[in-house]
Amino acid sequence: MQAKYVVKEKNAFRCQLCPHLCLLRTGSTGICAVRKADDEGVISLNYGRISSVQVDPVEKKPLARFMPGTWTYSVGSYGCNLGCPFCQNYHIAKEIPITRKMTPKEVVANAMKQGLPSISFTYNEPIVSFEFVLETAKLAKENDLSTIMVTNGYINREPLQELLPVIDAMNIDLKSFREESYRQICGGSLKPVMKTIEESVENCHVEVTTLLVTGLHTNNELQEMIKWLASISRDIPLHISRYFPHYQYHEPPTPVEKVIEIGEMASKSLNYVYTGNI
Numbered sequence: 320m321q322a323k324y325v326v327k328e329k330n331a332f333r334c335q336l337c338p339h340l341c342l343l344r345t346g347s348t349g350i351c352a353v354r355k356a357d358d359e360g361v362i363s364l365n366y367g368r369i370s371s372v373q374v375d376p377v378e379k380k381p382l383a384r385f386m387p388g389t390w391t392y393s394v395g396s397y398g399c400n401l402g403c404p405f406c407q408n409y410h411i412a413k414e415i416p417i418t419r420k421m422t423p424k425e426v427v428a429n430a431m432k433q434g435l436p437s438i439s440f441t442y443n444e445p446i447v448s449f450e451f452v453l454e455t456a457k458l459a460k461e462n463d464l465s466t467i468m469v470t471n472g473y474i475n476r477e478p479l480q481e482l483l484p485v486i487d488a489m490n491i492d493l494k495s496f497r498e499e500s501y502r503q504i505c506g507g508s509l510k511p512v513m514k515t516i517e518e519s520v521e522n523c524h525v526e527v528t529t530l531l532v533t534g535l536h537t538n539n540e541l542q543e544m545i546k547w548l549a550s551i552s553r554d555i556p557l558h559i560s561r562y563f564p565h566y567q568y569h570e571p572p573t574p575v576e577k578v579i580e581i582g583e584m585a586s587k588s589l590n591y592v593y594t595g596n597i
């Protein structure tokens with residue numbers, strides 16, 4: 320499948336899907352490892368390659384205030400455009416897992432056959448499956464299904480604008496409120512994620528998740544983050560999630576008291592705060 324948001328630059332192709340703006344020469348892949356240049360353009364290597372299919376409660380995405388009490392047909396592929404060392408899903412984000420082939424039609428038909436009201440693009444980063452997510456979400460909307468994305472929000476404005484009309488709800492990760500942390504630890508940057516949150520709030524239901532990683536945040540930083548979210552809307556639900564060691568990050572789990580403390584701090588500025596994994 321030819322990838323969208325690609326422009327030719329001399330002997331190479333520039334992928335403009337996410338802020339990395341990878342310059343790809345024939346045979347090379349981008350930072351996400353799932354978009355590869357050939358002589359004609361860039362192809363999406365993970366199009367229709369499904370690593371996980373499950374029916375989950377929508378609260379597990381997590382979405383606390385969107386279609387509560389319902390179940391959602393959840394699909395994931397592989398690949399990610401960030402490189403967080405504490406990734407909770409690194410086996411599909413940073414490795415190539417066993418996959419099965421599915422078409423957008425099959426995903427939608429399966430959800431409908433099971434009488435489910437929504438489809439979720441989740442588990443790995445759906446932005447790096449842009450073409451598949453877009454096509455499936457369009458088809459889902461034509462069949463009156465709701466659509467959900469669980470995402471890191473690291474996407475450029477134009478593709479986000481193309482996606483938003485067919486996405487009903489998002490849970491967006493806000494990993495930190497410091498540019499240095501995004502750059503040094505996750506290999507991305509904070510500003511584009513803030514922009515994604517601001518724009519998405521205008522167009523669909525948005526909830527935000529912050530994984531409270533041991534040693535990553537200061538209370539001041541978290542306070543600034545909460546204030547910023549509240550300045551957009553006090554009604555944005557915030558999920559404060561407890562970290563456990565995973566992948567390449569070996570600090571001990573976040574103390575439960577810390578999760579509760581930050582949850583209480585957030586509740587002073589936001590109307591809907593949820594603590595998770597405790």
Ligand code: SF4
Pocket residue numbers: 334335336337338339340341348349350351352353354400447
């Ligand atoms: S989507 Fe992948 S190839 Fe495209 S800019 Fe982002 S990391 Fe690079």
